Amino acid sequence: MSDVLQDEKDAVGTRPQIKRSRLRLYDLIPTGTLGLRTRRTRAVLSALGIAIGIASMVAVLGVTHSSESHLLAQLDRLGTNLLTVVNGDDLGGTEVALPATAAPMLRRISGVLAVAPTAQISTARVYRNDQIPTGQTGGLAVRATDASLLDTLQGSLKLGRFLTVADAPVTVLGHDVARQLGIVRLDAGTRVWLGGHWFTVAGILDPFTLAPEVDRSALISFAAAKDLLGYDGAPSRIYVRTDPDQVTQVADLLAHTANPANSFQVKASRPSDALTAQIAVKQSSGALFLGLGAIALLVGAIGIANVMVISVLERRAEIGLRRTLGATRVHIAAQFLTESLVLSALGGFGGVLIGSGVTVGMAMAQDWGIAIPPVAIGGGFGVAIVSGVLAGLYPAMRAAALSPTDALRTTG
């Protein structure tokens, strides 16, 4: 009884206050990186795991984003308001003729800005000269058209001029035709053997991403086609440029307007859809690779956790010593958590650098603009930090849970 009273008196009276144990934030970094400084190789290797994960994620995001913005820029330049009208292909792949009235009829649709009729002349072939046996055409076609084509496709000439009225028969070569025939320069005497006649080459076109069939065609005027090649005047493929806001409305009217009698045969398409589809493919394969990057990161994080668990086991004596020096469990946990955080932050930093480097390299090799989304960099680093915390949490708790006396009894 008197003992109890004595203690109570002590509690309020003479017993001094216990000062708190405290670790300054400023001391946490050197304390938390002590283990890393002692075991550098191990630290670098385990940070590398995180770095690889982050690098692959940043690179995937950067590369898909760069190629995507390249495609988007292309789309932007080419426009999504170009439509093509064909009457289907026959079994040999030759375009079937549309009614001769198709082009003027299409011009009347409201929302149509420009129309360019073309006709594939399947009976004619184009050769470098008249010595090459017939048959070896290499997929090159002859196509009749008029001056409206260049405007409608918003194309440009690499060399020379477009189709004009001339004394002699004149042709303008698509990009692929010129390359395949080996024509790189133009002078007054540059000719090709086309449908059994000599045609002077007036110009060479730049490539058309949205109309690759033009790249593979030697273009001649309708007049020349009629006069020299027996062409009947019906178009087989018509290009339509519409008001960007009325693309779908116009597209719906194309088939019926072009060929009222057999509208079901007509195919109206939007070539830019291929690019749009390409972007979608990029995005979905990007998601797949991002998933692979996430797995790499997970492996990296497990690597850190593993190294940290080993480190806690190896450093039992140090933990016991620190508890003897006055460290609380929280201080011990904070020390190990800091260690794992520093590891993952280093890994994250390295990963962002490597990933960005890969993206820059890819973009330069492919001639894209470099577009690394800031979210990839910030996110990559953030994800690294989060995985470091998660990886360090369990080892840190293990270290904190160790009783000081058990820790001290470990020899060595």
Next chain:
Amino acid sequence: MTVLELRDVRKVYPGEPPVESVRGVNLAVEAGEMIAIRGASGSGKSTLLHLMAGLDRPTSGSVRLDGQRVEVLTDLQLAGLRAWRVGVVFQQFFLLEALTAVENVASGLLYRGIPARQRRAAAVEALERVGLAHRMRHKVTKLSGGERQRVAIARAVVGRPAIVFADEPTGNLDSAKGGEILSIMRELNEEGTTLVVVTHEERVAAACQRFIEIRDGVVVS
């Protein structure tokens, strides 16, 4: 003034069968004393030291350390007590090998939350007290066993704690080096440090003003 008082302290390690390492120890240490606790291997010396230094709580009985009842303190309060009032020296030194001598000594003040400059200044002074000022900037891995133990002693006394415990401080040293450590501890005691040395060596016990003999967890003399 009584710095440390044990009343009927017992420590039982649970298990099959349970191990009763300390069995009813009564003991008082006055400020300024230097006492030895001597006993054979396995007699419970380290267990007793852990209890006295507030590293562990007794199964029963009371430990009053620097006026505080260890058995009722929270973990946080115990940590505070260890950071501010207690110093411990171990047989295995337990130095941080990546650090220099002065950094190791300064780590004795790390958990007081005082600025690094002040810790370092106090560490330099403590190293001077143990005669190691000239090896201050050397990595502890470059030091001899005796020098390492002097670093550990400096770390224990750097914060001028109320009491310093040493568990077999000469256990890993040859007798010459052990003698040096003993005389350093005596000097520190003469300067006012209260010291409790746990040992199995007759010689160490003889160097203290007073010694207590334990056998199988009980004080026999």
